[in-house]
Amino acid sequence: MTAVVKETMNDEIINTTAYKSIVADHVHPCMTTVYPFFGYSAGNAELAEELNHFFARFEVKGPEAAAAKTSDSSSSPSLIVQEYEVRRTLRAVNPRKAAGPDGVTAKVLKECADQLAGVFTKIFNTSLSQSCIPPCLKSATIVPLPKRTNISSLNDYRPVALTPVIMKCFEKLVRRHIMSCLPPTLDPLQFAYRANRSTEDAIATTLHTTISHLEVQGRYARLLFVDFSSAFNTILPDRLTVKLLEIGLPSTTCCWIRDFLSDRVQRVRVGPHLSSALSLNTGSPQGCVLSPLLYTLYTHDCVSTHPDNAVIKFADDTTVVGLISGGDETAYRAEVQRLSDWCVDNNLDLNTTKTKELVVDFRRRKSELQPVSINGECVERVSSFKFLGVHIDTDLQWSSNTSAVLKKAQQRLHFLRILRKMDLKKELLTVFYRCSIESVLTYCIGVWFSSCTTAHRKALQRVINMAQKIIGHPLPSLKDLYSTRCLKRARSILRDCTHPGHRVFKLLPSGRRFRLLRSRTNRLKDSFYNRAIALINANS
Structure with missing residues (x-):
């Protein structure tokens, strides 16, 4: 495969479509095998x-x-x-x-x-x-x-x-x-298959709902990540x-x-x-x-019935956010039960085994929380969960997500080195970098980059620095990529009055700048919406 790709590229007849075709021709035969089990033969x-x-x-x-x-x-x-x-x-x-x-x-x-x-x-x-x-x-x-x-x-x-x-x-x-x-x-908290909506919006809304609630002492949040068995079927x-x-x-x-x-x-x-x-x-x-x-x-009527809860969806990925105050979980548990009943009425098979719960609790005096049960089965509580491609930890520090992104980017850096040894032009190497490495580093970057530790940011930036040396061409820093993408996303939300995040942007009496969110903690100060407002003000 390497020889074929190298020969084709050296002849300068390769483009993005041709490159995909060559790779597909060699990879496709490897993906057509159905592996046997229990005595069956392929x-x-x-x-x-x-x-x-x-x-x-x-x-x-x-x-x-x-x-x-x-x-x-x-x-x-x-x-x-x-x-x-x-x-x-x-x-x-x-x-x-x-x-x-x-x-x-x-x-x-x-x-x-x-x-x-x-x-x-x-x-x-x-x-x-x-x-x-x-x-x-x-x-x-x-x-x-x-x-x-x-x-x-x-x-x-x-x-x-x-x-x-x-x-x-x-x-x-x-x-x-x-x-x-x-x-x-229609169903503003369904972020799939709608104009100006993405997984980043779903994650940002989930986090903003949670973090805003946690600004008041004595509160905590329970996030239930629901899994359905063969939802489309x-x-x-x-x-x-x-x-x-x-x-x-x-x-x-x-x-x-x-x-x-x-x-x-x-x-x-x-x-x-x-x-x-x-x-x-x-x-x-x-x-x-x-x-x-x-x-x-089909699931547009699966919505929360209590103001202290939110049901956030991206296609069949459903998350129930329970905002708990004073230790009263009545509304949250009732919401989970209503969701279970709704699934029965609509022929959806709720997979309790794969359904997970994440508790975000920063109280000094934490009490023992009773597990949530669905159809008689207790839902497993986890310390980290991969939500729409982003790892969320209970401490909201993004260490698991940074480690996963770093590992994936470093693996793809290896392929960039191989392509460099094949004497590819800088332009093609840059295209490969942007498609395979930068896309990994910047996926949903608006929701996690500003909350990362300095050590995590430096580790991710080192990947870009290494890619820059391999290509021999300057590349934008991760901070610049974050600012550009966050600003672009903020402006898109501002233009869309139906977006759930549109109400967060409130003009000051001057009518030229937007009011920053009142934040007691760095969690809210470094959140996507607060940083987006600051970027809008700085570039207005």
Whole structure:
């Protein structure tokens, strides 16, 4: 692989896309193996059948009573897609996307976009007007990907659905329509699949809610990080349809989505073997374009019912923040129980084993806290938790996160040295650094950098200094990267009045500067929002 990459790069015919293609060609064969266990051999037809039934274990028998409410779709006009939209979507297809059960490759659709746009426009509009999808477009081939190296059970495989590429294009058009119909105030604490929202916003909101509460002595916070088992596979189409109607989506679109999730045929492929077909009426396949958005809409009514609690979500990552005052945990425990009941009502499987709790308590006189139980099982309390890619410690000092970031960045520094020995140009080395190393160092940097110790900052800066020596070109310091990104994020929040953090920015009477947060501790003083306000004031 090294020889191929070096020869290609020396000929100066490499670009970002070509580089990805070369790496994929050599890495892909290594990722297609399904590891055996319990006497199965790789490529065994029996394993394919077992996996197919295992992945369909969340199937709910019998129609929902809510189905009758959506039987009439004539009350609202159906979505109409234009030919130019279809053509644009086909042209934007990634030609390296895997083909679905129909065998039609993405490359064919992309290169024949002009010829096929008119035909598919008619098919799409007919499907939308009749709220019906051809069965061939709903079929899926499930490829089991191992979650870990040592496979011990069927649950160690992740089902990834290969669906027709043309259906993915269709879903993109419908997704754009759904997004345009959603009210801007819908579930403000859901940060996934919304404009001007990111994991950094979800983490910053969680921390700001917690730290602000801890400014008063005698208080503490309990953070429950909820895990769901195969969340996408448990969606009830009829229940989802009712929720979409309540949100305000057109009934024709709701009926189309219900049909999209109903009578789906799936087969599991293990090596050359293909399992028998199963027809499913529950869940949304992992790998479908619409699945993440539909899940967020399915859970939009999962919100806190008490002002001392907050339910913060990013797709299926759900966090319950309990703000405890005076040692009274009644509201928090009631919130956890309501969440458990909500999961039962909505067919979501709450995984108590993987659900963790983190307690942030800076009181001098700490009392013994009783564990939280869900469905009769006690939730494990941890001292550190990886939340949306960032490690949060109970002391909010970021030592675990810094260690993880440092280790990952140093590992990738090794590859930068290898590329340097291959006599790559500085421009290419800089591109590799920004994509592979700087991206690791700056992930959600706004929420943790200002609270890091000086020793941690110096350790991270040494990675940049080493990369700078290897490349032979000056690189921006970590502090400059933090200031730039934090300022950019703050300005984006200021422009968005629907953002949960927008209310934190309050103008002073002069109307030119913003009021800094009143902080008793360095925790709040060094938090994202307070630092963001200071940067806005300094650059106004």
